[in-house]
Amino acid sequence: MFRSSREPQSKRHVRSSFFVVGEGVLTDDGGKGPVTPVIPSALAALRKFQFSRLGPQARPEHLLEPGDRVALAQAMTAAGSQPDSDNPAIPAGFTYLGQFVDHDLTLDATAVHLGKDVTVDQLLQGRSPALDLDSLYGLGPDHPVDRRFYEDDGLRLRTGTTQGLPRPGADHLVGLSLTGFDLPRAGVGSFISERRRPLIPDPRNDENLAVAQIHAAFIRFHNRVVADLVDKGVSSAVLFETARETVVKHYQWMLRHDFLGRIVEPAIVDQVFTQGRRFFEPRAGEDDRPTMPIEFSVAAYRLGHSMVRGAYNWNRIFDDGAGTLGLLFRFSGTSGILSPPPDDPDDPDAGRFERLPTNWIADLRRLFDFTAGGRPDLGVPAAKFNVAKRIDTLLVNPLAELPLGSFGGRPNAPEDTNELNLAFRNLTRGTMVRLATGQQMAKALGVKPLLASDFASGSGARLSSDLAAKLADHCPLWFYILREAEVNGSGRLTGVGGRIVAEVFHRAMEGSRYSIVRDPFWRPSLSPDPARSAKDVFEMTDLLLHAFEGRADLLNPLGA
Numbered sequence: 001m002f003r004s005s006r007e008p009q010s011k012r013h014v015r016s017s018f019f020v021v022g023e024g025v026l027t028d029d030g031g032k033g034p035v036t037p038v039i040p041s042a043l044a045a046l047r048k049f050q051f052s053r054l055g056p057q058a059r060p061e062h063l064l065e066p067g068d069r070v071a072l073a074q075a076m077t078a079a080g081s082q083p084d085s086d087n088p089a090i091p092a093g094f095t096y097l098g099q100f101v102d103h104d105l106t107l108d109a110t111a112v113h114l115g116k117d118v119t120v121d122q123l124l125q126g127r128s129p130a131l132d133l134d135s136l137y138g139l140g141p142d143h144p145v146d147r148r149f150y151e152d153d154g155l156r157l158r159t160g161t162t163q164g165l166p167r168p169g170a171d172h173l174v175g176l177s178l179t180g181f182d183l184p185r186a187g188v189g190s191f192i193s194e195r196r197r198p199l200i201p202d203p204r205n206d207e208n209l210a211v212a213q214i215h216a217a218f219i220r221f222h223n224r225v226v227a228d229l230v231d232k233g234v235s236s237a238v239l240f241e242t243a244r245e246t247v248v249k250h251y252q253w254m255l256r257h258d259f260l261g262r263i264v265e266p267a268i269v270d271q272v273f274t275q276g277r278r279f280f281e282p283r284a285g286e287d288d289r290p291t292m293p294i295e296f297s298v299a300a301y302r303l304g305h306s307m308v309r310g311a312y313n314w315n316r317i318f319d320d321g322a323g324t325l326g327l328l329f330r331f332s333g334t335s336g337i338l339s340p341p342p343d344d345p346d347d348p349d350a351g352r353f354e355r356l357p358t359n360w361i362a363d364l365r366r367l368f369d370f371t372a373g374g375r376p377d378l379g380v381p382a383a384k385f386n387v388a389k390r391i392d393t394l395l396v397n398p399l400a401e402l403p404l405g406s407f408g409g410r411p412n413a414p415e416d417t418n419e420l421n422l423a424f425r426n427l428t429r430g431t432m433v434r435l436a437t438g439q440q441m442a443k444a445l446g447v448k449p450l451l452a453s454d455f456a457s458g459s460g461a462r463l464s465s466d467l468a469a470k471l472a473d474h475c476p477l478w479f480y481i482l483r484e485a486e487v488n489g490s491g492r493l494t495g496v497g498g499r500i501v502a503e504v505f506h507r508a509m510e511g512s513r514y515s516i517v518r519d520p521f522w523r524p525s526l527s528p529d530p531a532r533s534a535k536d537v538f539e540m541t542d543l544l545l546h547a548f549e550g551r552a553d554l555l556n557p558l559g560a
Helices: 042-046 066-077 093-106 120-126 192-196 209-231 236-263 266-275 300-307 325-330 422-432 438-445 465-473 477-488 495-510 530-534 540-547
Strands: 017-020 024-027 086-091 179-182 387-389
Touching: 066 422, 066 465, 086 093, 086 236, 093 209, 093 236, 093 300, 093 540, 179 209, 209 236, 209 325, 209 540, 236 266, 236 495, 236 540, 266 495, 300 387, 300 422, 300 477, 300 495, 422 477, 438 477, 438 495, 477 495
Parallel strands: none
Antiparallel strands: 017 024, 086 387
8 A cells, every 4th residue: 555665756746757648658758858659558548647738749949958958947946046026916825725736636546546446437537637626535435445544434534643842841832742733644664754654645745844734724624514514414424425515616616716816817717717718628528528738737837836935934933934945845744754954854764753743833824814814813924924936937946956855765866966956847848748839829829929028138037148039939838938927027827828727727627526617606605704705705714714713723823
């Protein structure tokens, strides 16, 4: 069931192959260039996650050479090259909510269940992108493998307990072990890395502490909804599926009415959700499974990498920027070792902690703006609140060197140090799959293209004149989409990027087993504020307030 810590672990940040419907399997060749597709057997194709291509393929001569990819990646991640501005409209928690959503969209829920326990319907659903929280529920409590994610009642999801510090001193709170504030963990195994493993369907949700805390919050939300339904006397025969439908539809409503409008121009979102899709599977039948456009997966939805901060005011203990990005990786069970220095984070069996140390529980009031949701008592001083970085062509410098835990530890470290640079990896992945250039996609989608002057001047990554000239003709799609947001000035995706993201979200909701797109008269009911509920308002802060019972001591258990 669990891989031994002595065996190589998969790379976390980049998928190594893509099955593109109608083309075949495109597999990483070490970043040398575009690859030749391999045609799988019918059975093998059924077992592959379903990608598709929304636009044309780039011509080989229009793809950036390795040296230009290195130069562009270095320009995007160069420390101090340009002020990487904050985006006060987007609280920092949405950066990692976006990552949680990405994992929900791309989870292959059947990847480790290829035997007799998986039906054809589960196989097809598990290999199609949908916004149905498979990363939270797996294949459900009745599945013989995935029941381990659930309590014995088969209704509630397992929760985790933090590990109190052995010598807390005068700060007694950090010496306590607090239930519900860590992911559930295996707790058994010969090696400490085995005992640390998260007991959740998608271990990617433990690759940094911020996304792990988001996942833990969704566990709470589900369990709270179950408790609500028990109090209402809902029959146990339908209780779990009723709870799941309630959670998924509130989640989708929050994405549609809160999250999407923060990262995409609202006019584009409203047009797609009121008038339908124009380009991506616009006439999908009721029984058609969604696919995942590689333009979304490899380019458009990697916008979140530019939103990451290098440091956070994490809680009252790790304050004033002490919650660095490196520490958020370290205090995870997939990329890190849940343990403080001097233990080596590149050795998966180093460290003393098997669960999250209590002093690293997030203060969610610093990541989401509860004052805007009608709870001024849950606000924090502006200097303590974390906002996301603006969506632009700059990434914080720590992303120029990903931790080796992201690759399964030191034995799996890339030979080329450029591969540690997240921007280089994104650009190389686009080359591998011959992703359409930004200019090609602008033409395909009928969007006004960027001008040559948009690459030669302005804020963002500083480019040499030669590189800017190349990009003005044939720009990698990921960089092009970030430059669109930069030139637009609003810090949101527009043009090519906005259209791709809005249409894929709409299709993913439409193709989910529970869907607010297919059930247009459904409305949320769990907003704790009657006035907001009367207006059908349900945002991420409402979800958290319901999950944590509206209590400051649960949203911030370490105190102010």
